[in-house]
Amino acid sequence: MPIDLFENPEGTREEILAAAYRALCEHGYADLTIGTIGQEFEKSPSLVYHYYEGKDELLVDFLEFMLDGFETSVPDREFDDAHEQLQALIDHVFPDDLEDERRGFSGAMLQLRAQAVQDPAYANHFTRSDRFFQARLVSIVERGIEEGVFREVDPEAVAAFLLTAINGAMYRRVTADVDESIPAIREEIRTYVARRLLAEGGELTEATPDVQADR
Amino acid sequence: MPIDLFENPEGTREEILAAAYRALCEHGYADLTIGTIGQEFEKSPSLVYHYYEGKDELLVDFLEFMLDGFETSVPDREFDDAHEQLQALIDHVFPDDLEDERRGFSGAMLQLRAQAVQDPAYANHFTRSDRFFQARLVSIVERGIEEGVFREVDPEAVAAFLLTAINGAMYRRVTADVDESIPAIREEIRTYVARRLLAEGGELTEATPDVQADR
Secondary structure (H helix, E strand, O other): OHHHHOOOOOHHHHHHHHHHHHHHHHHOOOOOOHHHHHHHOOOOOHHHHHHOOOHHHHHHHHHHHHHHHHHHOOOOOOOOOHHHHHHHHHHHHOOOOOOHHHHHHHHHHHHHHHHOOOOHHHHHHHHHHHHHHHHHHHHHHHHHHHHOOEOOOOHHHHHHHHHHHHHHHHHHHOOOOOHHHHHHHHHHHHHHHHHHHEOOOOOOOOOOOOOOOOO | OHHHHOOOOOHHHHHHHHHHHHHHHHHOOOOOOHHHHHHHOOOOOHHHHHHOOOHHHHHHHHHHHHHHHHHHOOOOOOOOOHHHHHHHHHHHHOOOOOOHHHHHHHHHHHHHHHHOOOOHHHHHHHHHHHHHHHHHHHHHHHHHHHHOOEOOOOHHHHHHHHHHHHHHHHHHHOOOOOHHHHHHHHHHHHHHHHHHHEOOOOOOOOOOOOOOOOO
């Protein structure tokens, strides 16, 4: 989680980016200025201007720093197989409730992503970001195929679809009152995974409801 | 399509909203002002200020007007069955290429939706909008069940998931370079529809590829 990345900032750049994280969670993108980031910064606010010429240059560096952190991180939990790993990921990205800090941060991330419509620096970042997360999903699907847990599907296609559904759910829930639909959406993703990926004879757990019932 | 709605504006309000549509397609949200909308307006730009106190009040009215139009419109094509109707909808929302005007408008819509993170007037609109489009999808699924084309699924859950995937795909493609993934994502949606919805013995058309192959 981003939070961990910003817990022990090393050096001035990381301290500024940690301040940006706190300011984003609190103020969102619209009301953010170099000044409000400076207020969250523990050293002289004017130092921020020494590092960045403007708010967007700072925020793109913030996004790149987070993505670098994800890229070098190794998933820290071991799973018995790829299906279990995918279920855990689905549970993580579709929580029934979004705690305040995560909702604030997710909303701010959506606002940053909306900048990509007109600002190529943001668009380049989110292209890189989508490719990274899609590649992570591809590797899970490939692992499942190697293990014989998943069928011989096209991992890129399945990963592209999963990332689209995951992004779409977060997009909807921070911009409209759709929390009550989240459990149903999560079950549909699980059903898709079960029907599309699980090999014949693959284990149907309690987490893959009603797959047998109406097959 | 929004374009049709704005082709023959009736009265000053609709003329202003048609001007807002043209300005949004051209400038996006970030660079939009009451002034740039006024420049697209065929009467006195100052008249816009008489109708709206600010850009966001105008844009929320613009969104509500479009949604009112969708709500009173009757789908103008007849389909043999609900599966054919759903396939046509999927083809419409996942085109391989987005023409410039549609890309510009879709990007602007995403920017407007991002305002909902911090502005309740936008959040209320997009909650209403999501409910409307979800209800349209529910009615297609219900029709398919009545026709015996679809299985006895939970129409609300399937519709919530479809809307999430549709929103997610548009969200991704106007903010990152993901056009090359769109055909694969569209095929995955079709596969989901085929496996989740098609009744046993339901017709598998060319539009539901590889469903038989690895079932």
